[in-house]
Amino acid sequence: MRRVAIVAGGLAKFGVRQASYRDLISEAGKACFDNAENVSPKDIEGYIHSSTMPERFAFQTHVAPMGAETLGIKPSKMIQRVENLCASGSCAIRTAYMAIASGVLDVAMVLGVEKMNMPDPIEGFLHMAAAPDREWDSTQGLSAPGFFALVAKKHMREYGTTEEQLAMVSVKNHDNSTRNPLAQFTKPVTLEQVLGGRPIATPLKLLDCSAMTDGAAAIILASEERAREMTNKPVYIRGTGQAAGGNNLANVLGWTTWPALKTAAESAYKMAGITSADVDVAEIHDCFSISEIIEYEDLGFCEKGEGGSFIAAGKSGYGGEVVVNSSGGLLGRGHPFGATGIAQALEIFAQLRDEAGDRQVPGAKIGLTHNLSGMSTEHTILIYGRDQK
């Protein structure tokens, strides 16, 4: 298998944007090419577009050719969109990775975008009802906050996790995003503010939940040989894994342990030739504060049930065992579905190149991204390294 590296990337400002779906594509793509050292639009042979439901949010399907046209690139070897709800971005990166690793192409751009804020916010929430299984769950009223609230209650009962510990995840990630000018939320929040927030689905309060975000992110990947021509600091994909559990609520494989996450992580660690202890910096899927806590456990950063004390002891912060969500994560940076996985990769790309500015994790050599979809339905992991092995 050929080695593959990220060689460039760029982000559109995340937030509630007065910008169209197309504007966001353009902004992220321009940032990506502006940041690139020795890559131009004519080098792009493949274009993979990540987006969850532009058919509803933007009344537009067939978004890959539209994206390529907006960016001024003419893919001569591959073009398609990838969708996997909140994990679309990581799946799109994996698609480009496999296309390059297999030899079908040498250079690909991956761009993720979602325009989620509608003129009438209610319209956006209605579209979100297309995400859970319609026949089994959505028409019964299930939504993501409801599911993750149930998970949180069960984790609290089984392991003694507290609302304060949940809130600490939000405080940490909002603090990190104060140093990320492209984040949706750039003001710090206090423990009291999180705990005193409006209830969304008990025990989750407003700041335990990621927001509706408009945003886009783009990266360029290349084969090892081309990567070295394009930059002095390529960031290599060293491993990846993905697995699926049940989709509808009746088939969820685990509540406080996510077996598909463990399967995906084991595959990725094995492929990368590392263990969880080797990870210096990680962007993981904190769609709700409870999910980050369970992910500490199932990724192997701590033992099962100890996620609450892991955050409380500062082990996922700067100076801790692994810096988690230095970008601000989904809670701080924001969560435009199709863009999130690519924004995660961008943060790791910056960290492993020593270009993360005020957010830099000193000496970071190995980075991990974790992206989940739906009711913890499927989990996607990528592991990156400064070096090939």
Added chain:
Amino acid sequence: MRRVAIVAGGLAKFGVRQASYRDLISEAGKACFDNAENVSPKDIEGYIHSSTMPERFAFQTHVAPMGAETLGIKPSKMIQRVENLCASGSCAIRTAYMAIASGVLDVAMVLGVEKMNMPDPIEGFLHMAAAPDREWDSTQGLSAPGFFALVAKKHMREYGTTEEQLAMVSVKNHDNSTRNPLAQFTKPVTLEQVLGGRPIATPLKLLDCSAMTDGAAAIILASEERAREMTNKPVYIRGTGQAAGGNNLANVLGWTTWPALKTAAESAYKMAGITSADVDVAEIHDCFSISEIIEYEDLGFCEKGEGGSFIAAGKSGYGGEVVVNSSGGLLGRGHPFGATGIAQALEIFAQLRDEAGDRQVPGAKIGLTHNLSGMSTEHTILIYGRDQK
């Protein structure tokens, strides 16, 4: 690069179906496993779901995990949806191909589905307006019949192609689908019926246009080693190519010649080590009768401008130079967007295994599929062989 083969496949009946999106998935998946020789659901490591706009037609996104769950498979290495409008199916096959060729997985199922007929047909047509570029074209009233009618008029003027020749494509493909019990249209049509049909967009009449179709199709792909364990008659992917032109109407690269099709075909022929003359049987994208005529030319089956006389001389029928759309094609078999590319592969799979029954092309050894999207925006080619080379 590892070699990849199709080892099994199955189709749900195409047509106006009293069946849900989920029912169609189930029907195609069951047919696929029922037809398989030595493959079971537990062998499936990866699941690639192809669908164009279930967000609108079925109010459902995140369709890949829903599909896997419906089929009773638990992908442990890969799961995602691929979208590229009418070419989604071929892009999904390519994704599985690259995943297996790169070594990420050994066995994948690819399933395509679309539920396009709504209780109120007008609703279905409204959803279709999400396909062209919304800002530039769709809001100006552009639709696929309008575009392909302009193409037909220009081809008629430039090359003397006649309405009778367009109609002959429809007559041939409807004749072929009389021998395909799973096709949407199983009755023959006469030249007089096509020519006397209701005008849709002059010069295209009703039977020059593919219909709104509900349907699904599934195939299983495996690495060469696993493929040989699973069947005595694997059908190998020998080559593939894809390229994109402009998306919105102002940027269309060519009207009566499609440069992206030529680029994609050249890549695929080169990779397969063949020329167009080696193709015995081809499933090509006859969304409208004119498109099949242009594809004869740009695939190299005949010279530019001679597509009309190629069909008139019977060169694309049984006993001709290359049997085109033995399944009935999009005009006869039907065109459920996300399923079409996979149904094309299934027909080639049957032909190269001598299992096409009354539609069998004697001694077919090399098959080709061509799948386009949008306003001839991008073109995807796959070439299959009984043998590896």
